Each structure stands twice: as structure tokens, then as C-alpha cells.
Amino acid sequence: MRIAVQEQPFDLGAESDVFAAAATGMGAVVTFTGVVRDVDGGLEAMEIEHYPGMTESAIRKIAEDARDRWSLGDVLVIHRYGRLAPGERIMMVATAAPHRKDAFEAAEFLMDYLKSRAPFWKKEITRAGEGWVAARCEDEDALKRW
Amino acid sequence: MRIAVQEQPFDLGAESDVFAAAATGMGAVVTFTGVVRDVDGGLEAMEIEHYPGMTESAIRKIAEDARDRWSLGDVLVIHRYGRLAPGERIMMVATAAPHRKDAFEAAEFLMDYLKSRAPFWKKEITRAGEGWVAARCEDEDALKRW
Amino acid sequence: MDVLYFAWVRERIGLPKERVETGAATVSELVEELSAREERYAAAFADISALRVALDQELSDFDAPLAGVREVAFFPPMTGG
Amino acid sequence: MDVLYFAWVRERIGLPKERVETGAATVSELVEELSAREERYAAAFADISALRVALDQELSDFDAPLAGVREVAFFPPMTGG
Numbered sequence: 415m416r417i418a419v420q421e422q423p424f425d426l427g428a429e430s431d432v433f434a435a436a437a438t439g440m441g442a443v444v445t446f447t448g449v450v451r452d453v454d455g456g457l458e459a460m461e462i463e464h465y466p467g468m469t470e471s472a473i474r475k476i477a478e479d480a481r482d483r484w485s486l487g488d489v490l491v492i493h494r495y496g497r498l499a500p501g502e503r504i505m506m507v508a509t510a511a512p513h514r515k516d517a518f519e520a521a522e523f524l525m526d527y528l529k530s531r532a533p534f535w536k537k538e539i540t541r542a543g544e545g546w547v548a549a550r551c552e553d554e555d556a557l558k559r560w
Numbered sequence: 561m562r563i564a565v566q567e568q569p570f571d572l573g574a575e576s577d578v579f580a581a582a583a584t585g586m587g588a589v590v591t592f593t594g595v596v597r598d599v600d601g602g603l604e605a606m607e608i609e610h611y612p613g614m615t616e617s618a619i620r621k622i623a624e625d626a627r628d629r630w631s632l633g634d635v636l637v638i639h640r641y642g643r644l645a646p647g648e649r650i651m652m653v654a655t656a657a658p659h660r661k662d663a664f665e666a667a668e669f670l671m672d673y674l675k676s677r678a679p680f681w682k683k684e685i686t687r688a689g690e691g692w693v694a695a696r697c698e699d700e701d702a703l704k705r706w
Numbered sequence: 707m708d709v710l711y712f713a714w715v716r717e718r719i720g721l722p723k724e725r726v727e728t729g730a731a732t733v734s735e736l737v738e739e740l741s742a743r744e745e746r747y748a749a750a751f752a753d754i755s756a757l758r759v760a761l762d763q764e765l766s767d768f769d770a771p772l773a774g775v776r777e778v779a780f781f782p783p784m785t786g787g
Numbered sequence: 788m789d790v791l792y793f794a795w796v797r798e799r800i801g802l803p804k805e806r807v808e809t810g811a812a813t814v815s816e817l818v819e820e821l822s823a824r825e826e827r828y829a830a831a832f833a834d835i836s837a838l839r840v841a842l843d844q845e846l847s848d849f850d851a852p853l854a855g856v857r858e859v860a861f862f863p864p865m866t867g868g
Binding site: 613614683693694700 | 710712713714760763764765779781782783784785786787
């Protein structure tokens with residue numbers, strides 16, 4: 415299990431390759447990558463603030479919960495903070511499991527919890543000004559299925 | 561949309577990178593990779609037979625169905641045939657979508673349909689002999705949720 | 707028409723493809739005709755519920771008419787992914 | 788104890804972290820005490836339902852006791868992923 419909270423970019427291809435290669439005996443590998451989206455046009459940057467100290471332990475707890483709930487060979491979570499441009503990759507998770515159902519469900523669980531329970535906050539910087547991204551009810555609701 | 565049915569290995573890292581880089585404006589990228597598993601020990605090879613001509617068109621139809629059902633930016637399916645050793649990667653799918661829910665659901669849909677509706681057949685070669693992998697009821701049942 | 711066999715159907719019948727001249731109106735009639743030929747066909751087609759059929763490379767069923775069909779394929783349930 | 792503020796709570800109060808000497812028994816009492824200090828605190832804590840609190844880096848709630856706590860953090864709902 416590897417948890418990385420970092421400012422610098424990560425290499426999606428290399429991370430995927432290394433993760434899949436290390437997951438011996440697993441039949442299924444799922445990755446999710448989140449990318450900064452310029453929804454309305456005019457986004458100059460996304461600033462991601464986090465709570466050093468708490469961030470890594472909160473993510474580790476979420477990943478351990480996933481390992482308790484599903485049969486998993488391995489889990490990877492990488493999450494960036496700092497200033498990101500549109501199109502940059504914010505974060506990724508990867509799961510390896512004997513079967514595809516476990517790998518998919520665990521990856522979705524990780525994403526749902528990272529969205530609403532890991533101490534990150536996003537601020538959008540646009541030409542018109544800047545504003546904090548509000549938490550969405552549907553993200554909170556997504557936790558109810560687990 | 562790219563569909564590849566091929567005997568040679570694919571490069572998971574490079575494919576993931578190229579796919580994610582091309583998916584401009586998408587917030588979520590999901591990949592699934594299937595790996596040959598030696599469940600009981602003693603597996604020497606997995607031989608994958610397919611129906612040339614039908615295979616690619618069947619996969620294309622499944623991918624088009626996914627694009628009709630979810631808001632997707634792009635879809636990738638790579639599936640190998642021929643003789644594979646344990647640990648080798650059999651296939652991958654990738655989906656890109658504005659939101660994570662669509663990317664995840666579409667990837668699971670693709671996998672469920674590829675399992676039971678794309679003309680591939682797997683034979684396990686073990687030290688003790690060889691046998692065709694039987695379709696599993698739960699794979700057929702998995703289609704019912706869509 | 708061309709008749710194709712895959713996986714254990716191919717192994718049981720002993721060939722991947724053959725040319726068949728038939729007046730069969732449906733897939734079921736073609737199966738009966740082939741099964742009557744030789745024991746290896748009868749063995750392959752013994753349990754139709756364990757088989758799938760594609761007509762001109764599209765999944766179909768055993769009641770389907772064969773009129774205009776150029777390629778019929780018989781195989782067990784698929785195991786992709 | 789150390790009190791930390793993140794995102795718009797930090798911006799509204801105007802600092803990321805401060806040392807607070809308090810006799811408050813619960814998070815709610817601490818919030819009342821801070822709100823009474825200055826308008827910027829009152830503004831930040833005006834709607835408690837829009838805030839979250841962590842005690843010693845674990846998510847908690849506003850009824851929780853502060854006994855033994857070394858670090859309290861206030862922030863809006865998280866938006867990771």
C-alpha cells in the first residue's frame with residue numbers, strides 16, 4: 415500500500431505499470447485518474463490546499479477500510495496539492511484484486527471517501543476572480559451506498 | 561474510440577498515458593486491466609481463441625452502446641488472443657468522462673459485456689492437462705444490472 | 707454456407723470451418739441435419755443450451771431463419787475479459 | 788492548544804494557525820469564545836453547519852470535549868479527489 419501526498423506531478427503511465435507489475439497473483443487492476451477540468455471556460459488554475467499531518471493519515475485510514483471490506487492485493491493513492499493548471503492530473507488511485515468486482519468497488523469507495531473525507535480544499539482561479547469549490551450534496555450522498 | 565484485437569502484448573503505462581493525454585476536457589479517467597491468474601497453481605498457459613471478423617465488430621458495438629448510455633469523452637479496448645503466460649496482461653479498457661460516476665460505470669459495463677458477449681474463449685493449460693474455462697453464472701447475471 | 711466452430715465445439719467436431727450445402731430453414735434444422743451426419747456432430751450438439759450461435763457474425767438464436775445467411779458459427783458461451 | 792483554519796475559514800479569520808489558551812470544555816464553547824473576540828471570528832463561525840472540525844487530526848463534531856486535545860482545526864466540507 416502506497417499513499418503519496420505531493421506537490422509535484424506524478425507519472426500516470428509509470429505508476430500504472432509499476433503497480434500492475436507488483437500485483438502478482440491478482441486478476442484485475444483498476445486505476446482512476448482525476449484531471450483539472452475547465453468547466454465554464456476561463457479557468458486559469460486550481461489551487462489545492464490540504465492539512466499536512468492529517469491528510470496522509472486520513473487517506474491511509476480510508477485505504478485500510480477498503481482493504482477490510484474487499485479482497486484486495488494492493489492499493490495506491492497519490493494526491494497532489496498546490497497550484498494546478500487545467501488538464502493537469504490531480505490524483506490517482508489504483509486497486510488490484512483477484513476479481514474485477516472487488517477492484518472496481520474498492521476504487522469507487524476510495525474515490526467517494528477521498529472526495530468528502532480527506533482534508534483537501536479546492537479553489538478555482540479564473541480571469542473573473544477566485545472562489546472555493548463548494549462540496550456537492552451528491553458527493554456526500556455517494557457515501558451512503560457503502 | 562480505439563478497439564484493438566491483437567496477439568502481441570500491449571504497454572499498459574504508455575496506453576494509459578496516451579489515452580489520458582488525449583481526453584481533453586475530461587475530469588475522470590478509469591482503466592481496467594485483466595491479468596492471467598494462476599488460481600490453483602500449476603497453470604502453464606492460457607490460450608485465448610477468438611472469432612476473427614466478429615470480434616472487433618462485437619467489441620465496437622459494446623463500446624458504442626457505452627457511449628450511448630453515458631456521457632463519455634473516449635473509450636479504449638485492447639484484447640489479446642493467443643498463448644499467454646500467468647501474469648501476462650490479457651486486456652484493458654479505458655474510459656474518459658466529465659465525471660467519475662460515468663467513467664466507472666461505463667468501464668464496468670464494458671467489462672461485463674466483454675466477459676460474456678465478445679467472442680473469446682479461454683483454455684487453461686496446466687501440468688495435469690488442459691480444459692476450457694466455463695462461463696460463470698455470475699458473469700451472465702452481471703449483465704442484468706445494465 | 708460457411709459453418710464455423712470454436713473452442714470445444716471445434717475440437718469435438720474436429721475442424722474449424724466447413725462449407726455446408728443445406729436446405730435447412732432455421733438454425734435448429736441445420737443442427738439436426740449436422741447431428742444426423744456423424745457421431746462427432748451429435749456429440750457436439752447434444753446439449754443446445756450449452757451452445758451459442760452467430761449468423762453472419764451477429765449473435766442470434768436457434769429459432770432464427772437461415773434465409774440469406776452466408777456464415778453460421780457455433781460456440782460455447784463466451785469467456786472474454 | 789493550537790487552533791488551525793483552512794480554506795475560506797482561514798481567509799475570513801486571516802491566519803492559518805494560532806495558539807489559544809482556553810477553558811472551553813467543548814468545541815462549541817471554544818467557537819463561542821472565539822466568536823466573541825472579534826467580528827472576523829464571528830463571521831467565520833456564523834453558520835456552524837457549513838463547518839467541520841478535527842481534533843488532533845481526526846474528524847470530530849462540535850459537541851466533542853476538548854480535554855486533552857492539543858490541536859483543533861476548523862474548515863469547510865472537504866473537496867478532495
